[in-house]
Amino acid sequence: MTAVKKIPKDDVVIEGLTGDAAIAHALKQCDVDVLAAYPITPQTIIVEDFQKFAADGEVKTKVIPVESEHSAMSACVGASAAGARVATATASAGLALMWEILYCAASMRMPIVLTIANRALSAPINIHNDHSDSYGARDSGFIQIYTQSCQEAYDTTIMAFKIAEDHDVLLPIMVCIDGFILSHNVERVEMLPDDAVADFLGIREPVQPLDPNNPITMGPLALTDYYFEFKEQQDRAIKNVPDIFKRVEAEFEKMTGRSYGMFETHKTEDADIIILTHSTAGGTAKVVADTLREQGEKVGVVRLRMFRPFPSEEIAEVVKNAKAVAVFEKCLSFGGAGNPLAMELRTALYHLAERPMVTDFVIGLGGRDVPPTTFVEGYEKTKEYLKKGEAPSYETLGVRK
Amino acid sequence: MSEKFDEIPMAGNIIEPGNAIEYKTGGWRAERPIHIAEKCLWVKNGTCGLCWIYCPDNAIRLIEKDGKYIHEFDYDYCKGCKICYTECPTDAIVMESE
Incomplete structure:
Protein backbone atom coordinates (compact mmCIF):
# COMPACT_ATOMS: atom_id res chain seq x y z
CA MET A 1 0.00 0.00 0.00
CA GLY A 257 -8.20 16.91 6.37
CA ARG A 258 -11.66 15.55 7.24
CA SER A 259 -12.66 13.06 9.91
CA TYR A 260 -15.87 12.59 11.86
CA GLY A 261 -15.39 10.11 14.70
CA MET A 262 -17.83 7.55 16.05
CA PHE A 263 -19.79 10.57 17.22
CA GLU A 264 -19.40 14.32 17.09
CA THR A 265 -19.42 16.45 20.23
CA HIS A 266 -20.53 20.06 20.17
CA LYS A 267 -20.06 22.26 23.27
CA THR A 268 -20.46 19.30 25.61
CA GLU A 269 -17.59 20.02 28.00
CA ASP A 270 -19.38 22.17 30.56
CA ALA A 271 -22.92 21.33 29.47
CA ASP A 272 -25.65 20.66 32.03
CA ILE A 273 -27.95 19.21 29.41
CA ILE A 274 -26.64 17.30 26.41
CA ILE A 275 -28.79 16.57 23.39
CA LEU A 276 -28.19 13.16 21.80
CA THR A 277 -29.42 12.66 18.26
CA HIS A 278 -28.04 11.82 14.84
CA SER A 279 -28.19 12.33 11.07
CA THR A 280 -29.61 15.62 9.78
CA ALA A 281 -31.38 16.34 13.06
CA GLY A 282 -27.87 16.69 14.49
CA GLY A 283 -27.37 19.83 12.41
CA THR A 284 -30.57 21.39 13.75
CA ALA A 285 -29.61 20.41 17.29
CA LYS A 286 -26.26 22.19 17.02
CA VAL A 287 -27.90 25.40 15.79
CA VAL A 288 -30.37 25.21 18.68
CA ALA A 289 -27.54 24.65 21.14
CA ASP A 290 -25.67 27.70 19.79
CA THR A 291 -28.75 29.90 20.17
CA LEU A 292 -29.49 28.62 23.67
CA ARG A 293 -25.84 29.18 24.62
CA GLU A 294 -26.23 32.83 23.61
CA GLN A 295 -29.04 33.02 26.15
CA GLY A 296 -26.75 31.60 28.82
CA GLU A 297 -28.02 28.02 28.74
CA LYS A 298 -25.35 25.36 29.29
CA VAL A 299 -26.27 22.96 26.54
CA GLY A 300 -24.28 20.74 24.20
CA VAL A 301 -24.88 18.12 21.52
CA VAL A 302 -23.64 14.63 20.85
CA ARG A 303 -24.33 13.71 17.26
CA LEU A 304 -24.02 9.95 17.02
CA ARG A 305 -22.57 8.44 13.86
CA MET A 306 -21.94 4.85 14.72
CA PHE A 307 -25.02 3.09 16.06
CA ARG A 308 -23.58 -0.42 15.56
CA PRO A 309 -21.32 -1.19 17.27
CA PHE A 310 -22.62 1.32 19.81
CA PRO A 311 -19.73 3.30 21.38
CA SER A 312 -21.06 2.85 24.93
CA GLU A 313 -17.95 3.63 26.95
CA GLU A 314 -16.93 6.64 24.89
CA ILE A 315 -20.39 8.21 25.03
CA ALA A 316 -20.73 7.51 28.75
CA GLU A 317 -17.40 9.27 29.26
CA VAL A 318 -18.62 12.38 27.40
CA VAL A 319 -22.02 12.72 29.07
CA LYS A 320 -21.37 11.38 32.56
CA ASN A 321 -20.95 14.81 34.16
CA ALA A 322 -24.05 16.35 32.64
CA LYS A 323 -27.25 16.64 34.67
CA ALA A 324 -29.37 15.24 31.88
CA VAL A 325 -29.16 13.82 28.38
CA ALA A 326 -32.12 14.59 26.13
CA VAL A 327 -32.45 11.95 23.42
CA PHE A 328 -34.23 12.92 20.20
CA GLU A 329 -34.92 9.93 17.98
CA LYS A 330 -37.00 9.14 14.93
CA CYS A 331 -38.25 5.70 15.87
CA LEU A 332 -40.83 4.15 18.15
CA SER A 333 -40.21 0.74 19.65
CA PHE A 334 -43.82 -0.15 20.28
CA GLY A 335 -44.27 -1.58 23.74
CA GLY A 336 -40.56 -1.45 24.53
CA ALA A 337 -38.93 -0.39 27.79
CA GLY A 338 -37.66 2.56 25.78
CA ASN A 339 -37.00 3.54 22.20
CA PRO A 340 -33.87 2.28 20.42
CA LEU A 341 -31.48 5.21 20.93
CA ALA A 342 -32.48 5.98 24.52
CA MET A 343 -32.37 2.30 25.38
CA GLU A 344 -28.75 2.10 24.18
CA LEU A 345 -27.80 5.22 26.12
CA ARG A 346 -29.51 4.13 29.35
CA THR A 347 -27.72 0.79 29.16
CA ALA A 348 -24.41 2.55 28.48
CA LEU A 349 -24.89 4.68 31.61
CA TYR A 350 -26.28 2.04 33.95
CA HIS A 351 -22.94 1.08 35.51
CA LEU A 352 -22.22 4.66 36.63
CA ALA A 353 -22.76 5.37 40.32
CA GLU A 354 -24.15 8.80 39.46
CA ARG A 355 -25.97 8.93 36.19
CA PRO A 356 -27.42 11.87 34.29
CA MET A 357 -31.19 11.80 33.86
CA VAL A 358 -32.15 10.49 30.40
CA THR A 359 -35.19 11.99 28.72
CA ASP A 360 -36.41 10.50 25.46
CA PHE A 361 -38.31 12.39 22.77
CA VAL A 362 -39.66 10.62 19.72
CA ILE A 363 -39.71 13.09 16.84
CA GLY A 364 -40.19 13.33 13.11
CA LEU A 365 -41.95 10.04 12.36
CA GLY A 366 -42.91 9.70 8.69
CA GLY A 367 -40.92 12.80 7.82
CA ARG A 368 -42.80 15.14 10.17
CA ASP A 369 -40.71 18.32 10.17
CA VAL A 370 -38.37 18.75 13.13
CA PRO A 371 -37.89 22.52 13.44
CA PRO A 372 -35.55 24.07 16.04
CA THR A 373 -38.60 24.69 18.26
CA THR A 374 -39.05 20.93 18.70
CA PHE A 375 -35.58 20.73 20.22
CA VAL A 376 -36.27 23.78 22.39
CA GLU A 377 -39.48 22.17 23.61
CA GLY A 378 -37.66 18.98 24.55
CA TYR A 379 -34.91 20.98 26.19
CA GLU A 380 -37.37 22.99 28.28
CA LYS A 381 -39.20 19.81 29.29
CA THR A 382 -35.91 18.24 30.34
CA LYS A 383 -35.14 21.26 32.53
CA GLU A 384 -38.58 20.90 34.13
CA TYR A 385 -38.06 17.17 34.75
CA LEU A 386 -34.67 17.91 36.33
CA LYS A 387 -36.38 20.28 38.75
CA LYS A 388 -39.01 17.66 39.56
CA GLY A 389 -36.39 14.93 39.80
CA GLU A 390 -38.30 12.57 37.53
CA ALA A 391 -39.15 12.16 33.86
CA PRO A 392 -41.45 9.95 31.80
CA SER A 393 -39.66 7.07 30.07
CA TYR A 394 -40.37 8.78 26.74
CA GLU A 395 -42.80 11.10 25.01
CA THR A 396 -43.67 12.09 21.46
CA LEU A 397 -43.01 15.64 20.25
CA GLY A 398 -44.47 17.36 17.21
CA VAL A 399 -47.58 15.19 16.97
CA ARG A 400 -51.13 16.53 17.34
CA LYS A 401 -52.41 15.15 20.63
CA MET B 1 -16.76 -31.26 18.49
CA SER B 2 -14.71 -29.90 21.34
CA GLU B 3 -13.17 -27.09 19.23
CA LYS B 4 -13.45 -23.55 20.52
CA PHE B 5 -14.69 -20.61 18.41
CA ASP B 6 -11.17 -19.76 17.23
CA GLU B 7 -10.29 -23.32 16.31
CA ILE B 8 -12.88 -23.66 13.54
CA PRO B 9 -13.09 -21.98 10.11
CA MET B 10 -14.73 -18.58 9.78
CA ALA B 11 -18.51 -18.42 9.41
CA GLY B 12 -18.96 -22.17 9.27
CA ASN B 13 -17.16 -22.45 5.95
CA ILE B 14 -16.24 -26.00 5.03
CA ILE B 15 -12.77 -25.56 3.63
CA GLU B 16 -12.13 -29.12 2.43
CA PRO B 17 -14.36 -30.67 -0.23
CA GLY B 18 -15.76 -34.18 -0.03
CA ASN B 19 -15.99 -34.46 3.71
CA ALA B 20 -19.63 -35.55 3.92
CA ILE B 21 -18.18 -39.06 4.35
CA GLU B 22 -17.18 -38.05 7.88
CA TYR B 23 -20.82 -37.48 8.78
CA LYS B 24 -22.35 -40.88 9.44
CA THR B 25 -26.10 -40.65 9.08
CA GLY B 26 -26.98 -44.29 9.80
CA GLY B 27 -28.12 -43.25 13.25
CA TRP B 28 -31.14 -41.51 11.72
CA ARG B 29 -32.57 -44.89 10.69
CA ALA B 30 -35.79 -46.12 12.26
CA GLU B 31 -36.09 -49.20 10.03
CA ARG B 32 -33.25 -51.31 8.67
CA PRO B 33 -33.33 -52.89 5.18
CA ILE B 34 -32.58 -56.61 5.17
CA HIS B 35 -31.44 -58.37 2.03
CA ILE B 36 -32.83 -61.77 0.99
CA ALA B 37 -30.16 -63.21 -1.32
CA GLU B 38 -32.31 -66.03 -2.72
CA LYS B 39 -34.75 -63.54 -4.31
CA CYS B 40 -32.18 -60.99 -5.59
CA LEU B 41 -31.58 -60.71 -9.35
CA TRP B 42 -28.11 -59.24 -8.83
CA VAL B 43 -27.04 -62.23 -6.77
CA LYS B 44 -28.71 -64.61 -9.20
CA ASN B 45 -27.24 -63.30 -12.49
CA GLY B 46 -25.68 -59.84 -12.02
CA THR B 47 -28.65 -57.91 -13.44
CA CYS B 48 -31.26 -55.39 -12.14
CA GLY B 49 -29.34 -53.18 -9.68
CA LEU B 50 -32.40 -50.90 -9.20
CA CYS B 51 -31.71 -50.59 -5.45
CA TRP B 52 -28.18 -49.33 -6.22
CA ILE B 53 -29.49 -46.88 -8.85
CA TYR B 54 -32.17 -45.41 -6.59
CA CYS B 55 -30.30 -45.27 -3.26
CA PRO B 56 -29.90 -41.52 -2.52
CA ASP B 57 -27.05 -42.11 -0.08
CA ASN B 58 -24.78 -44.49 -2.03
CA ALA B 59 -25.43 -46.92 0.82
CA ILE B 60 -25.75 -50.01 -1.38
CA ARG B 61 -22.72 -51.83 -2.71
CA LEU B 62 -23.03 -54.30 -5.61
CA ILE B 63 -19.84 -56.33 -5.77
CA GLU B 64 -18.60 -58.77 -8.37
CA LYS B 65 -15.84 -61.06 -7.11
CA ASP B 66 -14.53 -64.33 -8.54
CA GLY B 67 -17.63 -64.77 -10.70
CA LYS B 68 -19.94 -64.28 -7.67
CA TYR B 69 -22.33 -61.37 -7.19
CA ILE B 70 -22.52 -59.93 -3.67
CA HIS B 71 -25.02 -57.36 -2.31
CA GLU B 72 -24.17 -55.23 0.77
CA PHE B 73 -25.80 -52.37 2.68
CA ASP B 74 -23.58 -49.67 4.16
CA TYR B 75 -25.37 -49.15 7.45
CA ASP B 76 -23.11 -46.19 8.35
CA TYR B 77 -24.98 -44.08 5.79
CA CYS B 78 -28.31 -45.86 5.16
CA LYS B 79 -31.01 -43.62 6.63
CA GLY B 80 -33.72 -46.27 6.22
CA CYS B 81 -35.65 -44.30 3.59
CA LYS B 82 -37.18 -47.48 2.09
CA ILE B 83 -36.62 -46.46 -1.52
CA CYS B 84 -34.72 -49.71 -2.25
CA TYR B 85 -37.45 -51.67 -0.52
CA THR B 86 -40.09 -49.90 -2.68
CA GLU B 87 -38.20 -50.30 -5.96
CA CYS B 88 -37.08 -53.92 -5.65
CA PRO B 89 -39.06 -55.90 -8.29
CA THR B 90 -38.63 -59.24 -6.56
CA ASP B 91 -39.26 -58.24 -2.91
CA ALA B 92 -35.69 -59.16 -2.06
CA ILE B 93 -35.49 -56.34 0.49
CA VAL B 94 -37.58 -56.25 3.66
CA MET B 95 -37.61 -53.65 6.44
CA GLU B 96 -37.09 -54.45 10.10
CA SER B 97 -37.55 -52.12 13.01
CA GLU B 98 -34.22 -50.99 14.53
Missing part, protein backbone atom coordinates in the same frame (compact mmCIF):
# COMPACT_ATOMS: atom_id res chain seq x y z
CA THR A 2 1.28 3.44 -0.88
CA ALA A 3 1.57 6.03 1.86
CA VAL A 4 -1.41 8.32 2.02
CA LYS A 5 -0.67 11.86 0.95
CA LYS A 6 -2.56 15.08 1.38
CA ILE A 7 -4.53 15.77 -1.78
CA PRO A 8 -3.60 19.15 -3.30
CA LYS A 9 -6.50 21.59 -3.46
CA ASP A 10 -6.35 21.85 -7.23
CA ASP A 11 -6.96 18.11 -7.60
CA VAL A 12 -10.23 18.27 -5.68
CA VAL A 13 -13.38 18.53 -7.79
CA ILE A 14 -16.15 20.57 -6.20
CA GLU A 15 -19.73 19.98 -7.30
CA GLY A 16 -23.23 20.57 -6.04
CA LEU A 17 -24.60 17.09 -5.39
CA THR A 18 -27.58 15.53 -3.69
CA GLY A 19 -26.83 12.96 -0.99
CA ASP A 20 -27.80 10.20 -3.39
CA ALA A 21 -25.58 11.57 -6.17
CA ALA A 22 -22.68 12.01 -3.75
CA ILE A 23 -22.96 8.35 -2.79
CA ALA A 24 -23.23 7.28 -6.44
CA HIS A 25 -20.01 9.19 -7.20
CA ALA A 26 -18.29 7.59 -4.22
CA LEU A 27 -19.36 4.11 -5.36
CA LYS A 28 -18.07 4.88 -8.85
CA GLN A 29 -14.66 5.84 -7.49
CA CYS A 30 -14.54 2.83 -5.18
CA ASP A 31 -14.32 0.61 -8.29
CA VAL A 32 -17.19 -1.64 -7.22
CA ASP A 33 -17.12 -5.00 -9.02
CA VAL A 34 -20.79 -5.86 -8.59
CA LEU A 35 -23.81 -3.75 -7.75
CA ALA A 36 -27.17 -5.51 -7.47
CA ALA A 37 -30.11 -3.34 -6.54
CA TYR A 38 -33.83 -2.77 -6.84
CA PRO A 39 -35.13 0.79 -7.05
CA ILE A 40 -36.97 2.33 -4.09
CA THR A 41 -37.58 5.94 -3.13
CA PRO A 42 -35.67 7.88 -1.79
CA GLN A 43 -32.60 5.80 -2.61
CA THR A 44 -33.43 5.55 -6.34
CA ILE A 45 -30.99 8.19 -7.60
CA ILE A 46 -28.01 6.29 -6.19
CA VAL A 47 -28.64 3.32 -8.45
CA GLU A 48 -30.03 5.45 -11.28
CA ASP A 49 -26.83 7.52 -11.41
CA PHE A 50 -24.68 4.45 -11.06
CA GLN A 51 -26.52 2.73 -13.92
CA LYS A 52 -25.69 5.79 -16.03
CA PHE A 53 -22.00 5.44 -15.17
CA ALA A 54 -22.21 1.78 -16.16
CA ALA A 55 -24.07 2.48 -19.42
CA ASP A 56 -21.58 5.18 -20.33
CA GLY A 57 -18.65 2.86 -19.67
CA GLU A 58 -17.33 4.96 -16.80
CA VAL A 59 -17.24 1.94 -14.49
CA LYS A 60 -16.36 -1.69 -15.05
CA THR A 61 -19.01 -2.78 -12.57
CA LYS A 62 -21.38 -5.66 -13.31
CA VAL A 63 -24.76 -4.15 -12.51
CA ILE A 64 -27.45 -6.75 -11.78
CA PRO A 65 -31.00 -5.39 -12.00
CA VAL A 66 -32.81 -7.92 -9.84
CA GLU A 67 -36.54 -8.45 -9.24
CA SER A 68 -36.60 -7.68 -5.52
CA GLU A 69 -34.47 -6.54 -2.61
CA HIS A 70 -34.34 -10.08 -1.27
CA SER A 71 -32.65 -11.02 -4.54
CA ALA A 72 -30.49 -7.88 -4.50
CA MET A 73 -28.88 -8.81 -1.21
CA SER A 74 -28.68 -12.47 -2.27
CA ALA A 75 -26.79 -11.52 -5.44
CA CYS A 76 -24.53 -9.30 -3.34
CA VAL A 77 -23.76 -12.18 -0.99
CA GLY A 78 -22.92 -14.44 -3.93
CA ALA A 79 -20.67 -11.87 -5.57
CA SER A 80 -18.98 -11.00 -2.29
CA ALA A 81 -18.38 -14.71 -1.66
CA ALA A 82 -16.53 -14.87 -4.97
CA GLY A 83 -14.26 -12.08 -3.72
CA ALA A 84 -15.83 -9.09 -5.43
CA ARG A 85 -16.16 -5.59 -3.99
CA VAL A 86 -19.92 -5.24 -3.71
CA ALA A 87 -22.45 -2.50 -3.00
CA THR A 88 -26.20 -2.03 -3.01
CA ALA A 89 -28.69 0.55 -1.82
CA THR A 90 -32.20 0.50 -0.42
CA ALA A 91 -34.70 2.06 1.99
CA SER A 92 -37.74 1.28 4.10
CA ALA A 93 -39.80 -1.59 2.68
CA GLY A 94 -36.86 -2.60 0.51
CA LEU A 95 -34.70 -3.09 3.58
CA ALA A 96 -37.53 -4.99 5.21
CA LEU A 97 -37.67 -7.35 2.24
CA MET A 98 -33.89 -7.87 2.50
CA TRP A 99 -34.23 -8.93 6.12
CA GLU A 100 -33.46 -12.62 5.85
CA ILE A 101 -30.38 -12.05 3.72
CA LEU A 102 -29.07 -9.20 5.90
CA TYR A 103 -28.40 -11.81 8.56
CA CYS A 104 -26.79 -14.12 5.97
CA ALA A 105 -24.51 -11.31 4.74
CA ALA A 106 -23.31 -10.57 8.26
CA SER A 107 -23.05 -14.18 9.42
CA MET A 108 -21.22 -15.25 6.27
CA ARG A 109 -18.86 -12.31 6.86
CA MET A 110 -19.44 -10.54 3.54
CA PRO A 111 -18.07 -6.97 3.51
CA ILE A 112 -20.94 -5.51 1.47
CA VAL A 113 -21.58 -1.76 1.55
CA LEU A 114 -25.31 -1.06 1.81
CA THR A 115 -26.29 2.58 1.48
CA ILE A 116 -29.67 3.46 2.95
CA ALA A 117 -31.84 6.52 2.47
CA ASN A 118 -33.72 6.24 5.74
CA ARG A 119 -37.47 6.16 5.21
CA ALA A 120 -40.51 5.31 7.33
CA LEU A 121 -42.07 1.86 7.18
CA SER A 122 -45.65 1.15 6.08
CA ALA A 123 -48.50 1.38 6.97
CA PRO A 124 -49.75 3.92 6.09
CA ILE A 125 -47.37 4.05 3.17
CA ASN A 126 -44.98 6.97 3.57
CA ILE A 127 -41.88 7.87 1.61
CA HIS A 128 -40.35 10.35 4.04
CA ASN A 129 -37.63 10.14 6.63
CA ASP A 130 -37.43 8.41 9.95
CA HIS A 131 -35.11 5.70 11.25
CA SER A 132 -37.52 2.82 11.81
CA ASP A 133 -36.06 0.90 8.86
CA SER A 134 -32.40 0.66 9.81
CA TYR A 135 -33.02 0.66 13.59
CA GLY A 136 -35.03 -2.47 12.97
CA ALA A 137 -31.95 -4.06 11.43
CA ARG A 138 -29.76 -3.16 14.39
CA ASP A 139 -29.35 -6.82 15.45
CA SER A 140 -28.60 -8.12 11.95
CA GLY A 141 -24.84 -7.89 12.47
CA PHE A 142 -24.31 -4.96 10.08
CA ILE A 143 -22.14 -2.03 11.09
CA GLN A 144 -24.32 1.12 10.98
CA ILE A 145 -23.12 4.67 10.36
CA TYR A 146 -25.47 7.66 10.11
CA THR A 147 -24.38 10.79 8.28
CA GLN A 148 -25.38 14.44 8.46
CA SER A 149 -24.23 15.99 5.17
CA CYS A 150 -23.69 15.05 1.53
CA GLN A 151 -19.94 15.46 2.04
CA GLU A 152 -20.04 13.14 5.02
CA ALA A 153 -22.11 10.62 3.02
CA TYR A 154 -19.52 10.70 0.23
CA ASP A 155 -16.58 10.36 2.61
CA THR A 156 -18.21 7.67 4.73
CA THR A 157 -19.12 5.55 1.70
CA ILE A 158 -15.47 5.48 0.65
CA MET A 159 -14.26 4.66 4.16
CA ALA A 160 -16.98 2.02 4.55
CA PHE A 161 -15.30 -0.36 2.09
CA LYS A 162 -11.98 -0.12 3.90
CA ILE A 163 -13.58 -0.79 7.28
CA ALA A 164 -15.78 -3.65 6.07
CA GLU A 165 -13.06 -5.37 4.04
CA ASP A 166 -10.46 -5.24 6.83
CA HIS A 167 -9.54 -8.82 7.75
CA ASP A 168 -10.15 -8.14 11.42
CA VAL A 169 -13.72 -7.08 10.59
CA LEU A 170 -15.17 -8.71 7.45
CA LEU A 171 -18.68 -7.50 8.12
CA PRO A 172 -21.25 -5.69 5.99
CA ILE A 173 -21.87 -2.02 6.67
CA MET A 174 -24.82 0.33 6.30
CA VAL A 175 -24.15 3.96 5.39
CA CYS A 176 -27.32 5.89 6.20
CA ILE A 177 -28.57 9.22 4.92
CA ASP A 178 -31.89 10.83 5.77
CA GLY A 179 -34.44 10.25 3.02
CA PHE A 180 -35.19 13.43 1.05
CA ILE A 181 -33.65 15.70 3.72
CA LEU A 182 -30.23 14.57 2.55
CA SER A 183 -30.89 12.19 -0.33
CA HIS A 184 -32.53 14.90 -2.47
CA ASN A 185 -30.93 18.11 -1.20
CA VAL A 186 -28.04 19.62 -3.12
CA GLU A 187 -24.95 20.52 -1.10
CA ARG A 188 -21.37 21.42 -1.88
CA VAL A 189 -19.30 18.24 -2.10
CA GLU A 190 -15.53 18.05 -2.49
CA MET A 191 -14.64 14.97 -4.50
CA LEU A 192 -11.28 13.28 -4.45
CA PRO A 193 -9.38 12.38 -7.60
CA ASP A 194 -10.16 8.84 -8.80
CA ASP A 195 -6.62 7.58 -8.28
CA ALA A 196 -6.53 8.89 -4.70
CA VAL A 197 -9.58 6.79 -3.84
CA ALA A 198 -8.10 3.80 -5.69
CA ASP A 199 -4.83 4.12 -3.74
CA PHE A 200 -6.68 4.60 -0.44
CA LEU A 201 -8.85 1.50 -0.86
CA GLY A 202 -6.61 -0.78 -2.89
CA ILE A 203 -8.13 -3.97 -4.26
CA ARG A 204 -10.18 -6.18 -1.98
CA GLU A 205 -8.23 -9.15 -0.70
CA PRO A 206 -10.77 -11.87 0.09
CA VAL A 207 -9.85 -14.31 2.85
CA GLN A 208 -11.72 -17.41 1.73
CA PRO A 209 -13.31 -16.77 -1.68
CA LEU A 210 -15.26 -19.21 -3.80
CA ASP A 211 -12.73 -20.73 -6.19
CA PRO A 212 -13.34 -23.71 -8.52
CA ASN A 213 -9.72 -24.81 -8.06
CA ASN A 214 -10.05 -24.84 -4.31
CA PRO A 215 -13.66 -25.71 -3.59
CA ILE A 216 -15.19 -24.76 -0.24
CA THR A 217 -18.73 -24.70 1.12
CA MET A 218 -20.17 -21.46 2.50
CA GLY A 219 -23.23 -21.02 4.67
CA PRO A 220 -23.77 -24.70 5.47
CA LEU A 221 -25.78 -26.17 8.32
CA ALA A 222 -24.56 -25.68 11.88
CA LEU A 223 -26.81 -26.91 14.64
CA THR A 224 -26.55 -27.18 18.41
CA ASP A 225 -22.95 -28.35 18.21
CA TYR A 226 -21.33 -25.44 16.28
CA TYR A 227 -23.76 -22.56 15.65
CA PHE A 228 -22.98 -20.78 18.92
CA GLU A 229 -19.22 -20.77 18.19
CA PHE A 230 -19.83 -18.98 14.88
CA LYS A 231 -21.88 -16.33 16.70
CA GLU A 232 -18.98 -15.91 19.12
CA GLN A 233 -16.68 -15.25 16.13
CA GLN A 234 -19.13 -12.70 14.74
CA ASP A 235 -19.49 -10.93 18.07
CA ARG A 236 -15.73 -10.58 18.39
CA ALA A 237 -15.46 -9.30 14.81
CA ILE A 238 -17.88 -6.42 15.40
CA LYS A 239 -16.00 -5.50 18.56
CA ASN A 240 -12.91 -4.95 16.39
CA VAL A 241 -14.73 -2.25 14.43
CA PRO A 242 -13.91 0.83 16.58
CA ASP A 243 -10.15 0.28 16.30
CA ILE A 244 -10.25 -0.32 12.56
CA PHE A 245 -12.67 2.59 12.12
CA LYS A 246 -10.28 4.96 13.90
CA ARG A 247 -7.32 3.77 11.85
CA VAL A 248 -9.21 4.19 8.57
CA GLU A 249 -10.47 7.65 9.56
CA ALA A 250 -6.97 8.74 10.57
CA GLU A 251 -5.67 7.71 7.16
CA PHE A 252 -8.57 9.46 5.43
CA GLU A 253 -7.90 12.59 7.45
CA LYS A 254 -4.28 12.65 6.30
CA MET A 255 -5.54 12.64 2.74
CA THR A 256 -8.45 15.08 3.06
